[in-house]
Amino acid sequence: MKQFNARQIKILQELAKGQCLSGAELGNALGVSRTAIWKHIKQLAELGVPVCSLPQKGYQLSLPIHLLNEACILSALPVSSLKSELQFHFFASIDSTNRFLKNIPSDRYIHVCCAETQTEGRGRFGRHWHSPFGENIYCSSRWHFFCDPSQLSGLSLTVSLAIYAALKSLNLHSGIQVKWPNDLLWQDKKLSGCLIEMNAESNGMTEVIIGIGINVNATGQHKAIQQPWCSLYDITSAIQDRNAIVASLLLSLDNYLKRFSNSGFQPFLQEWNQLDYLKGKQVTVNNHSGNIQGMAQGINEQGQLVLKDAFGHTHVMSSGDTTLGI
Numbered sequence: 001m002k003q004f005n006a007r008q009i010k011i012l013q014e015l016a017k018g019q020c021l022s023g024a025e026l027g028n029a030l031g032v033s034r035t036a037i038w039k040h041i042k043q044l045a046e047l048g049v050p051v052c053s054l055p056q057k058g059y060q061l062s063l064p065i066h067l068l069n070e071a072c073i074l075s076a077l078p079v080s081s082l083k084s085e086l087q088f089h090f091f092a093s094i095d096s097t098n099r100f101l102k103n104i105p106s107d108r109y110i111h112v113c114c115a116e117t118q119t120e121g122r123g124r125f126g127r128h129w130h131s132p133f134g135e136n137i138y139c140s141s142r143w144h145f146f147c148d149p150s151q152l153s154g155l156s157l158t159v160s161l162a163i164y165a166a167l168k169s170l171n172l173h174s175g176i177q178v179k180w181p182n183d184l185l186w187q188d189k190k191l192s193g194c195l196i197e198m199n200a201e202s203n204g205m206t207e208v209i210i211g212i213g214i215n216v217n218a219t220g221q222h223k224a225i226q227q228p229w230c231s232l233y234d235i236t237s238a239i240q241d242r243n244a245i246v247a248s249l250l251l252s253l254d255n256y257l258k259r260f261s262n263s264g265f266q267p268f269l270q271e272w273n274q275l276d277y278l279k280g281k282q283v284t285v286n287n288h289s290g291n292i293q294g295m296a297q298g299i300n301e302q303g304q305l306v307l308k309d310a311f312g313h314t315h316v317m318s319s320g321d322t323t324l325g326i
């Protein structure tokens with residue numbers, strides 16, 4: 001895992017203004033030589049920063065990048081007890097933000113790990129989560145629940161609704177739907193996903209790591225992604241402020257997870273029903289026990305997916321991967 005040094009951050013802040021800057025201009029801004037700038041640019045490129053060198057002109061970012069940072073996220077959060085509970089970890093590059101949080105010792109804080117890129121970003125069912133530098137949000141946070149993991153069914157759906165609510169509070173929700181168990185979709189294309197991992201603790205508590213990937217400013221052709229996807233940029237035609245979205249996400253998670261802790265999934269049922277992408281569609285659900293096909297009937301009070309197969313039999317699914325059609 002790698003973190004930026006102060007000079008690399010300053011170079012990125014200068015280049016984030018959008019213009020092409022020569023080595024001499026950057027050198028003046030930082031008070032270092034052109035050779036030093038060249039070395040830093042080379043290191044930035046090695047980290048995955050999309051910086052191009054234009055012959056006779058200088059350096060330019062191929063995408064305006066405002067780095068994720070704690071001060072911006074905190075300043076977008078209201079004064080609340082949440083603020084004092086958060087412990088941030090930022091990386092320029094890391095294998096996986098979920099993995100990082102799994103390996104740090106337990107304590108009373110809500111740890112949040114964000115990275116500009118992940119080299120081994122993990123999706124559900126062992127899939128890879130494509131994580132290009134600076135374009136999107138790769139954010140994991142670790143929360144405590146005063147119960148056993150078996151009492152957490154419906155949590156992944158609650159997290160999807162929390163992501164939706166976070167986008168709604170920034171007016172970025174138009175046309176977005178939730179796909180059981182925990183994807184957000186827009187026009188049949190995946191906008192976000194989350195990977196939830198749990199550690200049961202000996203004292204009756206459960207530590208939950210919620211890893212969220214949201215495609216924010218990705219505009220390019222990412223051929224590495226196997227399924228139809230979209231970004232907030234596609235939805236709004238505007239570059240979005242990732243710090244504001246992370247702040248909104250943490251606030252929303254705090255709100256939804258507290259309500260889930262107190263009353264389970266039932267209070268969220270209606271909200272899910274209004275946004276349900278699968279309801280009334282023919283789907284295939286893949287899980288450890290095989291494939292089941294049927295018409296999605298919606299979900300029950302525990303957040304399980306209800307399917308009716310071609311013989312009229314009802315199936316209730318607690319986990320799985322869903323695809324449309326048969």
Ligand code: BTN
Nearest residue numbers: 096121122123124193194211213
């Ligand atoms: C999925 O839809 O398959 C889940 C994708 C989860 C991706 C996020 S990005 C931040 C966190 N770190 C990871 O390695 N994965 C999750």
